[in-house]
Amino acid sequence: xxxxxxxxxxxxxxxxxxxxxxxxxxxxxxxxxxxxxxxxxxxxxxxxxxxxxxxxxxxxxxxxxxxxxxxxxxxxxxxxxxxxxxxxxxxxxxxxxxxxxxxxxxxxxxxxxxxxxxxxxxxxxxxxxxxxxxxxxxxxxxxxxxxxxxxxxxxxxxxxxxxxxxxxxxxxxxxxxxxxxxxxxxxxxxxxxxxxxxxxxxxxxxxxxxxxxxxxxxxxxxxxxxxxxxxxxxxxxxxxxxxxxxxxxxxxxxxxxxxxxxxxxxxxxxxxxxxxxxxxxxxxxxxxxxxxxxxxxxxxxxxxxxxxxxxxxxxx
Amino acid sequence: xxxxxxxxxxxxxxxxxxxxxxxxxxxxxxxxxxxxxxxxxxxxxxxxxxxxxxxxxxxxxxxxxxxxxxxxxxxxxxxxxxxxxxxxxxxxxxxxxxxxxxxxxxxxxxxxxxxxxx
Numbered sequence: 001x002x003x004x005x006x007x008x009x010x011x012x013x014x015x016x017x018x019x020x021x022x023x024x025x026x027x028x029x030x031x032x033x034x035x036x037x038x039x040x041x042x043x044x045x046x047x048x049x050x051x052x053x054x055x056x057x058x059x060x061x062x063x064x065x066x067x068x069x070x071x072x073x074x075x076x077x078x079x080x081x082x083x084x085x086x087x088x089x090x091x092x093x094x095x096x097x098x099x100x101x102x103x104x105x106x107x108x109x110x111x112x113x114x115x116x117x118x119x120x121x122x123x124x125x126x127x128x129x130x131x132x133x134x135x136x137x138x139x140x141x142x143x144x145x146x147x148x149x150x151x152x153x154x155x156x157x158x159x160x161x162x163x164x165x166x167x168x169x170x171x172x173x174x175x176x177x178x179x180x181x182x183x184x185x186x187x188x189x190x191x192x193x194x195x196x197x198x199x200x201x202x203x204x205x206x207x208x209x210x211x212x213x214x215x216x217x218x219x220x221x222x223x224x225x226x227x228x229x230x231x232x233x234x235x236x237x238x239x240x241x242x243x244x245x246x247x248x249x250x251x252x253x254x255x256x257x258x259x260x261x262x263x264x265x266x267x268x269x270x271x272x273x274x275x276x277x278x279x280x281x282x283x284x285x286x287x288x289x290x291x292x293x294x295x296x297x298x299x300x301x302x303x304x305x306x307x308x309x310x311x312x313x314x315x316x
Numbered sequence: 317x318x319x320x321x322x323x324x325x326x327x328x329x330x331x332x333x334x335x336x337x338x339x340x341x342x343x344x345x346x347x348x349x350x351x352x353x354x355x356x357x358x359x360x361x362x363x364x365x366x367x368x369x370x371x372x373x374x375x376x377x378x379x380x381x382x383x384x385x386x387x388x389x390x391x392x393x394x395x396x397x398x399x400x401x402x403x404x405x406x407x408x409x410x411x412x413x414x415x416x417x418x419x420x421x422x423x424x425x426x427x428x429x430x431x432x433x434x
Contacts (some may be wrong), residue, residue, distance in 0.1 A: 039417075040357030048350075063319060063353055083361045083417040132395030132413025141349040142413075145394040214392035236394060 008034040008079075009307055011098060011108040014246075015080060016043020017289045018279025019114035020069035021296030022303075027076035029304055034106060035073070035080045036098065038246075042066025043116045044280065045289050054289055065289070091253050091272050094310060109310055110303045113250060113262060113270070113277040114296060117243040117287075122154065126210030134216025134236045139163040142238075143170045149235035152177055152219060154207060160240035161189040167238065168198045175232070177202045177221055210237065245281040257283050268299035274310070276303045318373050319348060320356040322363070325374040328383045335405040338370040340428040342420075345374045345384045346397025351414040355397050358417045365431045366424055401427050 010026050012019045015037030026033040040046060048062035057065070074080065081100070088099040091111060098106045119137045121127060127135060136142040143166065151171045153164040156178035162185075164174050176193065181204050183190050193199050202221060208229060209220040216236060222229045247260045255263045255271035261284075262277040264270055270277050278295035280287045318324060325331050325343065335341055344359055346352030359371045374381050376396055384390065387407060390398050395413030401423055402408060408427040411419070424430075 040354045040361075042353075046350075046353050046357075061319070061348065063348060083358060132411070133392050134394050136351075136395050136413070138350050141347065141351045142395045215394060 006104065006106045008032045008106065008108045010034070010110045010112065010303065011036060011096065011106060012112045012114060013086065014038075014043065014114035014116055014279065014281070015041040015070070015082065016114060016116045016279055016292060017045050017066070017069060018116075018292040018296035018299070019043070019112070020066070020073050021293045022112045022114060022278060022300040023073035023078040023080070024069070024076060025297055025300035026304060027073060027078035029300075031304055031307060033078045034108070035078060036084060036086060036100070036106075037080065037082045038085050038115075039083065041070045041080060041082050043114075044118075045292075048289075051289060062289075086249060089249075089253070091250075091275050094274065094314065096274065109274060110307050111275045112268075112296075112299045112303055113247075113254070113275065113281060114279040114292075114299075115246040115249070115281045117245045117280040119239075120241045120244050122207055122239060122241070124208055124210065126212070130210050130212050130216045133214065134212060134234075135210060136236065136238050137240070139167050139238055142236075143167050146171050146236045148172050150233075151175075151236040151238065152207070152232070152234045153238045153240065154178075155240035155242070156180060156183040156185065157240065157242060158185045158189050159242075161185045161193040163238060163240055164199055165189075165192050165196055168196055171198065171236075174199045175202055175234070176200070177205050177207060179206050179224060180204065207237070243280070243287075247281050266298075267302035268295060269302060269306075274303075274306060318346075318356070318375050320373050321360050322356060322371050322373045325372050326378070327380045331374065331380070331383045334370060334372060335402055339404055340369040341372065341402040342369055342424070343372045343374055343384065343400045343402070344397045345381055345400065346376050349396070351395060352397040355399060355415055355420070358415070358420050361417070362421065362424075366428070367431065369424060369428055403427060 009032045012022050012035045015035050023035050045062040046066045052059045085101045090097045147170045150173040153176045204224050207219045208222045211218045218233045262282045264282045268276045276299040278299040279292040363371045389407045389410040393412035399411045
Protein backbone atom coordinates (compact mmCIF):
# COMPACT_ATOMS: atom_id res chain seq x y z
CA UNK A 1 0.00 0.00 0.00
CA UNK A 2 1.09 3.57 -0.64
CA UNK A 3 1.93 5.43 2.55
CA UNK A 4 1.59 9.18 3.13
CA UNK A 5 5.21 9.64 2.03
CA UNK A 6 4.60 7.59 -1.12
CA UNK A 7 1.94 9.97 -2.36
CA UNK A 8 3.03 12.64 -4.81
CA UNK A 9 1.04 15.36 -6.56
CA UNK A 10 2.68 14.34 -9.82
CA UNK A 11 4.47 11.30 -11.14
CA UNK A 12 6.55 11.81 -14.27
CA UNK A 13 7.36 8.60 -16.13
CA UNK A 14 10.71 9.04 -17.89
CA UNK A 15 13.78 11.15 -17.15
CA UNK A 16 14.75 12.54 -20.55
CA UNK A 17 14.63 16.26 -21.42
CA UNK A 18 10.80 16.30 -21.46
CA UNK A 19 10.51 14.56 -18.09
CA UNK A 20 13.26 16.58 -16.43
CA UNK A 21 11.75 19.83 -17.71
CA UNK A 22 8.36 18.82 -16.34
CA UNK A 23 10.11 17.94 -13.06
CA UNK A 24 11.79 21.37 -12.93
CA UNK A 25 8.59 23.31 -13.65
CA UNK A 26 6.37 21.27 -11.33
CA UNK A 27 8.79 21.19 -8.39
CA UNK A 28 9.51 24.90 -8.70
CA UNK A 29 5.72 25.47 -8.52
CA UNK A 30 5.74 23.44 -5.25
CA UNK A 31 4.02 20.48 -6.84
CA UNK A 32 5.40 17.41 -5.07
CA UNK A 33 6.92 15.47 -7.97
CA UNK A 34 8.51 12.08 -8.48
CA UNK A 35 10.28 11.10 -11.69
CA UNK A 36 10.34 7.36 -12.36
CA UNK A 37 13.00 6.49 -14.87
CA UNK A 38 13.70 3.07 -16.33
CA UNK A 39 17.19 3.80 -17.66
CA UNK A 40 19.82 6.46 -17.13
CA UNK A 41 18.55 9.98 -16.43
CA UNK A 42 18.81 12.13 -19.54
CA UNK A 43 17.17 9.73 -22.00
CA UNK A 44 18.27 9.73 -25.64
CA UNK A 45 19.87 13.13 -25.05
CA UNK A 46 22.80 11.60 -23.13
CA UNK A 47 23.61 9.54 -26.19
CA UNK A 48 24.38 12.66 -28.22
CA UNK A 49 28.06 13.47 -28.32
CA UNK A 50 27.61 17.17 -28.99
CA UNK A 51 24.54 19.40 -28.87
CA UNK A 52 25.27 22.62 -30.73
CA UNK A 53 21.74 23.84 -31.42
CA UNK A 54 20.33 24.19 -27.91
CA UNK A 55 19.62 27.93 -27.61
CA UNK A 56 21.77 29.73 -25.06
CA UNK A 57 24.42 27.01 -24.96
CA UNK A 58 27.07 27.14 -27.69
CA UNK A 59 28.11 23.51 -27.42
CA UNK A 60 27.63 20.86 -24.76
CA UNK A 61 27.56 17.08 -24.59
CA UNK A 62 24.15 15.52 -24.11
CA UNK A 63 25.48 13.84 -20.97
CA UNK A 64 26.41 17.17 -19.42
CA UNK A 65 23.15 18.86 -20.41
CA UNK A 66 21.21 15.93 -18.94
CA UNK A 67 23.14 16.19 -15.69
CA UNK A 68 22.50 19.93 -15.44
CA UNK A 69 18.77 19.38 -15.98
CA UNK A 70 18.79 16.64 -13.33
CA UNK A 71 20.58 18.90 -10.84
CA UNK A 72 18.09 21.69 -11.56
CA UNK A 73 15.14 19.37 -10.95
CA UNK A 74 16.66 18.04 -7.71
CA UNK A 75 17.46 21.56 -6.51
CA UNK A 76 13.75 22.42 -6.63
CA UNK A 77 12.88 19.34 -4.57
CA UNK A 78 11.96 16.94 -7.35
CA UNK A 79 12.61 13.29 -6.44
CA UNK A 80 14.05 10.90 -8.99
CA UNK A 81 14.09 7.09 -8.97
CA UNK A 82 16.27 5.71 -11.78
CA UNK A 83 16.78 2.29 -13.30
CA UNK A 84 13.41 1.19 -12.05
CA UNK A 85 10.46 -0.16 -14.01
CA UNK A 86 6.73 0.01 -13.41
CA UNK A 87 5.20 -3.41 -12.90
CA UNK A 88 1.57 -2.34 -12.65
CA UNK A 89 -0.33 0.91 -12.79
CA UNK A 90 -3.83 2.31 -12.67
CA UNK A 91 -4.27 5.64 -14.42
CA UNK A 92 -8.04 6.10 -14.11
CA UNK A 93 -9.62 8.19 -11.38
CA UNK A 94 -8.33 11.05 -9.25
CA UNK A 95 -5.60 8.96 -7.64
CA UNK A 96 -3.23 7.08 -9.96
CA UNK A 97 -1.33 4.06 -8.58
CA UNK A 98 2.08 2.64 -9.53
CA UNK A 99 3.62 -0.63 -8.39
CA UNK A 100 7.35 -0.65 -9.11
CA UNK A 101 9.70 -3.51 -9.87
CA UNK A 102 11.17 -3.30 -6.34
CA UNK A 103 7.68 -3.84 -4.89
CA UNK A 104 7.17 -0.27 -3.70
CA UNK A 105 3.85 1.45 -4.34
CA UNK A 106 3.35 5.12 -5.22
CA UNK A 107 0.28 7.22 -5.89
CA UNK A 108 -0.29 10.59 -7.52
CA UNK A 109 -3.03 12.89 -8.75
CA UNK A 110 -1.45 13.70 -12.09
CA UNK A 111 0.84 11.78 -14.43
CA UNK A 112 3.09 12.96 -17.23
CA UNK A 113 4.34 10.22 -19.53
CA UNK A 114 7.70 11.07 -21.10
CA UNK A 115 8.91 7.57 -21.84
CA UNK A 116 10.78 8.52 -25.03
CA UNK A 117 11.90 6.08 -27.70
CA UNK A 118 14.65 3.61 -28.49
CA UNK A 119 16.53 2.26 -31.49
CA UNK A 120 14.57 -0.30 -33.43
CA UNK A 121 16.18 -3.74 -33.70
CA UNK A 122 15.61 -6.32 -36.44
CA UNK A 123 14.54 -8.96 -33.91
CA UNK A 124 15.91 -11.85 -35.95
CA UNK A 125 17.84 -14.95 -34.79
CA UNK A 126 21.42 -14.27 -33.74
CA UNK A 127 20.95 -10.52 -33.18
CA UNK A 128 20.98 -10.62 -29.38
CA UNK A 129 23.93 -13.02 -29.10
CA UNK A 130 26.13 -11.15 -31.56
CA UNK A 131 25.44 -7.63 -30.30
CA UNK A 132 28.87 -6.17 -29.55
CA UNK A 133 30.47 -9.04 -31.44
CA UNK A 134 29.94 -7.63 -34.92
CA UNK A 135 26.45 -6.18 -34.64
CA UNK A 136 26.30 -2.52 -33.67
CA UNK A 137 23.80 0.32 -33.53
CA UNK A 138 26.38 3.12 -33.22
CA UNK A 139 28.90 4.00 -35.93
CA UNK A 140 30.77 6.60 -33.89
CA UNK A 141 31.18 4.10 -31.01
CA UNK A 142 32.27 1.00 -32.83
CA UNK A 143 33.33 2.10 -36.33
CA UNK A 144 37.06 1.71 -35.67
CA UNK A 145 36.66 -2.00 -34.86
CA UNK A 146 35.85 -2.49 -38.53
CA UNK A 147 38.95 -0.95 -40.10
CA UNK A 148 39.64 -2.63 -43.47
CA UNK A 149 36.68 -4.95 -42.98
CA UNK A 150 33.63 -5.60 -45.15
CA UNK A 151 30.40 -4.66 -43.44
CA UNK A 152 26.66 -4.34 -43.95
CA UNK A 153 24.51 -1.33 -43.05
CA UNK A 154 20.77 -1.91 -42.66
CA UNK A 155 18.29 0.91 -43.33
CA UNK A 156 17.30 3.55 -45.83
CA UNK A 157 16.76 6.72 -43.82
CA UNK A 158 19.10 9.63 -43.12
CA UNK A 159 20.86 7.85 -40.25
CA UNK A 160 21.58 4.73 -42.29
CA UNK A 161 22.98 6.57 -45.31
CA UNK A 162 24.92 9.21 -43.38
CA UNK A 163 26.41 6.63 -41.02
CA UNK A 164 27.29 4.36 -43.95
CA UNK A 165 29.25 7.22 -45.51
CA UNK A 166 30.98 7.93 -42.18
CA UNK A 167 31.87 4.23 -41.83
CA UNK A 168 33.77 4.34 -45.14
CA UNK A 169 36.56 6.00 -43.10
CA UNK A 170 37.15 2.55 -41.61
CA UNK A 171 35.55 -0.23 -43.63
CA UNK A 172 36.91 -1.42 -46.97
CA UNK A 173 33.48 -2.21 -48.37
CA UNK A 174 29.93 -1.43 -47.26
CA UNK A 175 26.75 -3.08 -48.47
CA UNK A 176 23.56 -1.20 -47.65
CA UNK A 177 20.55 -3.50 -47.29
CA UNK A 178 17.18 -1.77 -47.49
CA UNK A 179 13.68 -3.20 -47.54
CA UNK A 180 12.20 -0.80 -50.12
CA UNK A 181 13.12 0.03 -53.73
CA UNK A 182 13.84 3.65 -52.79
CA UNK A 183 15.41 5.47 -49.86
CA UNK A 184 13.57 7.62 -47.31
CA UNK A 185 16.64 9.80 -46.67
CA UNK A 186 17.12 13.38 -47.87
CA UNK A 187 18.41 13.68 -51.43
CA UNK A 188 21.84 14.98 -50.39
CA UNK A 189 22.39 11.94 -48.14
CA UNK A 190 21.37 9.56 -50.92
CA UNK A 191 23.69 11.33 -53.37
CA UNK A 192 26.65 11.16 -50.93
CA UNK A 193 26.13 7.43 -50.45
CA UNK A 194 25.62 6.70 -54.15
CA UNK A 195 28.80 8.47 -55.24
CA UNK A 196 30.96 6.70 -52.64
CA UNK A 197 32.90 3.90 -54.40
CA UNK A 198 33.05 1.78 -51.23
CA UNK A 199 29.26 1.55 -50.97
CA UNK A 200 26.98 -0.86 -52.84
CA UNK A 201 23.25 -1.46 -52.44
CA UNK A 202 20.95 -4.45 -52.01
CA UNK A 203 17.40 -3.13 -52.31
CA UNK A 204 14.03 -4.68 -51.48
CA UNK A 205 15.80 -7.04 -49.11
CA UNK A 206 16.11 -7.68 -45.41
CA UNK A 207 18.34 -9.62 -43.03
CA UNK A 208 16.61 -12.68 -41.60
CA UNK A 209 19.42 -14.21 -39.51
CA UNK A 210 22.91 -13.55 -38.13
CA UNK A 211 25.54 -16.28 -37.85
CA UNK A 212 28.81 -16.51 -35.97
CA UNK A 213 30.41 -18.07 -32.95
CA UNK A 214 32.86 -15.71 -31.27
CA UNK A 215 31.94 -12.93 -33.67
CA UNK A 216 29.63 -12.25 -36.61
CA UNK A 217 30.60 -14.21 -39.71
CA UNK A 218 27.62 -14.02 -42.07
CA UNK A 219 24.02 -12.93 -42.50
CA UNK A 220 21.05 -14.30 -44.41
CA UNK A 221 19.67 -11.70 -46.80
CA UNK A 222 16.16 -12.32 -48.05
CA UNK A 223 14.98 -10.73 -51.30
CA UNK A 224 11.49 -9.53 -50.42
CA UNK A 225 10.32 -9.68 -54.04
CA UNK A 226 11.45 -13.20 -54.91
CA UNK A 227 11.73 -14.71 -51.44
CA UNK A 228 15.25 -15.98 -52.25
CA UNK A 229 17.64 -16.14 -49.27
CA UNK A 230 21.38 -15.68 -49.78
CA UNK A 231 24.02 -16.24 -47.11
CA UNK A 232 26.34 -13.23 -47.20
CA UNK A 233 29.79 -13.21 -45.55
CA UNK A 234 30.40 -10.10 -43.49
CA UNK A 235 32.55 -8.90 -40.59
CA UNK A 236 29.98 -6.53 -39.17
CA UNK A 237 26.47 -5.16 -39.41
CA UNK A 238 25.29 -1.71 -38.37
CA UNK A 239 21.54 -1.36 -37.91
CA UNK A 240 19.84 2.03 -38.38
CA UNK A 241 16.16 1.37 -38.87
CA UNK A 242 14.64 4.15 -36.85
CA UNK A 243 13.19 4.59 -33.40
CA UNK A 244 10.12 3.20 -31.73
CA UNK A 245 8.25 4.91 -28.90
CA UNK A 246 8.50 3.29 -25.47
CA UNK A 247 4.77 2.94 -25.04
CA UNK A 248 4.14 -0.81 -24.83
CA UNK A 249 3.54 -0.49 -21.09
CA UNK A 250 0.59 1.90 -21.60
CA UNK A 251 -0.92 0.45 -24.76
CA UNK A 252 -4.20 -0.44 -23.02
CA UNK A 253 -4.17 2.60 -20.75
CA UNK A 254 -4.12 5.67 -23.05
CA UNK A 255 -4.93 6.21 -26.72
CA UNK A 256 -2.03 5.47 -29.07
CA UNK A 257 -1.89 5.93 -32.84
CA UNK A 258 -1.01 3.19 -35.35
CA UNK A 259 2.74 3.70 -34.69
CA UNK A 260 2.35 3.35 -30.96
CA UNK A 261 2.75 7.10 -30.31
CA UNK A 262 0.64 8.71 -27.58
CA UNK A 263 -2.15 10.87 -28.94
CA UNK A 264 -2.17 14.27 -27.21
CA UNK A 265 -4.09 17.53 -27.48
CA UNK A 266 -2.38 20.94 -27.68
CA UNK A 267 -2.05 21.07 -23.89
CA UNK A 268 -0.37 17.61 -23.93
CA UNK A 269 -3.36 15.97 -22.27
CA UNK A 270 -4.07 12.37 -23.28
CA UNK A 271 -7.30 10.40 -23.56
CA UNK A 272 -7.27 9.84 -19.78
CA UNK A 273 -8.13 12.66 -17.38
CA UNK A 274 -5.14 13.79 -15.34
CA UNK A 275 -2.68 12.01 -17.62
CA UNK A 276 -0.41 14.09 -19.85
CA UNK A 277 2.40 13.12 -22.21
CA UNK A 278 5.43 14.88 -23.69
CA UNK A 279 8.62 14.27 -25.65
CA UNK A 280 9.54 11.60 -28.19
CA UNK A 281 6.75 9.20 -27.23
CA UNK A 282 3.92 11.48 -28.45
CA UNK A 283 2.50 12.00 -31.92
CA UNK A 284 4.60 14.68 -33.58
CA UNK A 285 6.86 15.30 -36.54
CA UNK A 286 10.03 16.78 -35.09
CA UNK A 287 11.95 15.06 -32.29
CA UNK A 288 14.61 17.34 -30.83
CA UNK A 289 15.84 18.18 -27.33
CA UNK A 290 14.31 21.63 -27.78
CA UNK A 291 10.89 20.26 -28.76
CA UNK A 292 10.97 17.79 -25.85
CA UNK A 293 11.75 20.65 -23.46
CA UNK A 294 8.83 22.65 -24.94
CA UNK A 295 6.46 19.70 -24.62
CA UNK A 296 7.57 19.08 -21.04
CA UNK A 297 6.93 22.72 -20.15
CA UNK A 298 3.43 22.68 -21.62
CA UNK A 299 2.59 19.38 -19.93
CA UNK A 300 3.82 20.69 -16.58
CA UNK A 301 1.87 23.95 -16.79
CA UNK A 302 -1.33 22.33 -18.07
CA UNK A 303 -1.23 19.48 -15.55
CA UNK A 304 -0.49 21.94 -12.76
CA UNK A 305 -3.62 23.91 -13.64
CA UNK A 306 -5.59 20.67 -13.72
CA UNK A 307 -4.20 19.73 -10.30
CA UNK A 308 -5.32 23.03 -8.80
CA UNK A 309 -8.86 22.44 -10.05
CA UNK A 310 -8.80 18.84 -8.85
CA UNK A 311 -7.68 19.86 -5.36
CA UNK A 312 -10.52 22.40 -5.16
CA UNK A 313 -12.96 19.71 -6.26
CA UNK A 314 -11.66 17.21 -3.71
CA UNK A 315 -11.95 19.77 -0.89
CA UNK A 316 -15.66 20.29 -1.51
CA UNK B 317 38.39 11.99 -20.34
CA UNK B 318 35.41 10.16 -18.90
CA UNK B 319 32.88 12.47 -17.26
CA UNK B 320 31.51 10.00 -14.73
CA UNK B 321 31.38 9.82 -10.96
CA UNK B 322 33.08 6.43 -10.95
CA UNK B 323 36.65 5.83 -9.80
CA UNK B 324 38.81 6.44 -12.90
CA UNK B 325 41.62 4.01 -13.64
CA UNK B 326 44.36 6.01 -15.30
CA UNK B 327 47.16 3.49 -15.75
CA UNK B 328 48.02 -0.20 -15.90
CA UNK B 329 49.66 0.16 -12.48
CA UNK B 330 46.49 1.76 -11.10
CA UNK B 331 44.49 -1.14 -12.57
CA UNK B 332 46.78 -3.74 -10.95
CA UNK B 333 46.59 -1.94 -7.60
CA UNK B 334 42.80 -1.87 -7.59
CA UNK B 335 42.64 -5.58 -8.45
CA UNK B 336 45.09 -6.44 -5.69
CA UNK B 337 43.21 -4.40 -3.07
CA UNK B 338 39.65 -5.46 -3.90
CA UNK B 339 38.13 -8.92 -4.10
CA UNK B 340 35.32 -7.92 -6.47
CA UNK B 341 35.87 -5.31 -9.18
CA UNK B 342 33.79 -4.14 -12.13
CA UNK B 343 35.58 -2.03 -14.75
CA UNK B 344 33.68 -0.33 -17.57
CA UNK B 345 36.14 0.47 -20.34
CA UNK B 346 34.67 2.80 -22.94
CA UNK B 347 34.22 6.31 -24.30
CA UNK B 348 31.61 9.00 -23.65
CA UNK B 349 29.29 7.51 -26.26
CA UNK B 350 25.76 6.19 -26.59
CA UNK B 351 26.56 2.58 -25.80
CA UNK B 352 28.86 3.35 -22.85
CA UNK B 353 27.07 6.14 -20.95
CA UNK B 354 24.11 3.97 -19.91
CA UNK B 355 26.50 1.39 -18.43
CA UNK B 356 28.40 4.04 -16.44
CA UNK B 357 25.00 5.29 -15.27
CA UNK B 358 24.00 1.84 -14.04
CA UNK B 359 27.34 1.41 -12.21
CA UNK B 360 26.91 4.81 -10.53
CA UNK B 361 23.35 3.96 -9.60
CA UNK B 362 24.11 0.62 -7.92
CA UNK B 363 27.50 1.52 -6.42
CA UNK B 364 26.03 2.31 -2.99
CA UNK B 365 23.96 -0.87 -2.93
CA UNK B 366 26.81 -3.21 -3.94
CA UNK B 367 29.23 -2.20 -1.20
CA UNK B 368 31.26 -5.39 -1.71
CA UNK B 369 32.12 -4.44 -5.29
CA UNK B 370 34.57 -1.76 -6.44
CA UNK B 371 33.16 0.07 -9.49
CA UNK B 372 35.61 1.76 -11.86
CA UNK B 373 35.90 3.03 -15.40
CA UNK B 374 38.80 3.31 -17.79
CA UNK B 375 39.06 5.30 -20.99
CA UNK B 376 39.14 2.96 -23.98
CA UNK B 377 41.52 5.19 -25.93
CA UNK B 378 44.00 5.50 -23.08
CA UNK B 379 47.04 3.46 -24.26
CA UNK B 380 47.20 2.01 -20.74
CA UNK B 381 43.86 0.30 -21.28
CA UNK B 382 45.77 -2.43 -23.10
CA UNK B 383 45.34 -4.29 -19.82
CA UNK B 384 41.70 -4.67 -20.78
CA UNK B 385 41.83 -4.55 -24.58
CA UNK B 386 44.34 -7.43 -24.67
CA UNK B 387 42.54 -9.77 -22.31
CA UNK B 388 41.83 -13.16 -23.93
CA UNK B 389 38.24 -12.88 -22.65
CA UNK B 390 37.54 -9.88 -24.93
CA UNK B 391 38.73 -11.57 -28.12
CA UNK B 392 35.82 -11.22 -30.51
CA UNK B 393 34.47 -8.09 -28.82
CA UNK B 394 33.63 -5.42 -31.40
CA UNK B 395 31.51 -3.04 -29.40
CA UNK B 396 32.24 -0.75 -26.48
CA UNK B 397 32.13 -0.62 -23.57
CA UNK B 398 34.11 -3.67 -22.60
CA UNK B 399 32.86 -4.42 -19.10
CA UNK B 400 35.07 -6.69 -17.06
CA UNK B 401 34.14 -8.34 -13.76
CA UNK B 402 37.18 -9.43 -11.70
CA UNK B 403 37.11 -11.85 -8.77
CA UNK B 404 40.37 -12.02 -6.80
CA UNK B 405 42.19 -10.41 -9.69
CA UNK B 406 40.94 -12.92 -12.29
CA UNK B 407 38.35 -12.25 -14.96
CA UNK B 408 35.06 -13.80 -13.86
CA UNK B 409 32.94 -12.41 -16.70
CA UNK B 410 33.25 -9.94 -19.57
CA UNK B 411 30.58 -8.29 -21.74
CA UNK B 412 30.65 -6.18 -24.88
CA UNK B 413 28.45 -3.17 -25.77
CA UNK B 414 25.48 -1.70 -23.93
CA UNK B 415 23.87 -3.70 -21.10
CA UNK B 416 20.69 -3.26 -19.10
CA UNK B 417 20.61 -2.88 -15.33
CA UNK B 418 19.09 -6.36 -15.16
CA UNK B 419 21.98 -7.86 -17.13
CA UNK B 420 24.57 -6.09 -14.97
CA UNK B 421 23.00 -6.98 -11.62
CA UNK B 422 22.46 -10.58 -12.74
CA UNK B 423 26.22 -10.91 -13.40
CA UNK B 424 27.10 -9.15 -10.13
CA UNK B 425 24.77 -11.41 -8.16
CA UNK B 426 26.04 -14.57 -9.85
CA UNK B 427 29.73 -13.76 -9.66
CA UNK B 428 30.03 -11.69 -6.48
CA UNK B 429 26.80 -12.40 -4.60
CA UNK B 430 23.71 -10.22 -4.09
CA UNK B 431 24.05 -7.20 -1.81
CA UNK B 432 23.13 -7.83 1.80
CA UNK B 433 19.87 -6.22 2.89
CA UNK B 434 19.77 -3.57 5.58
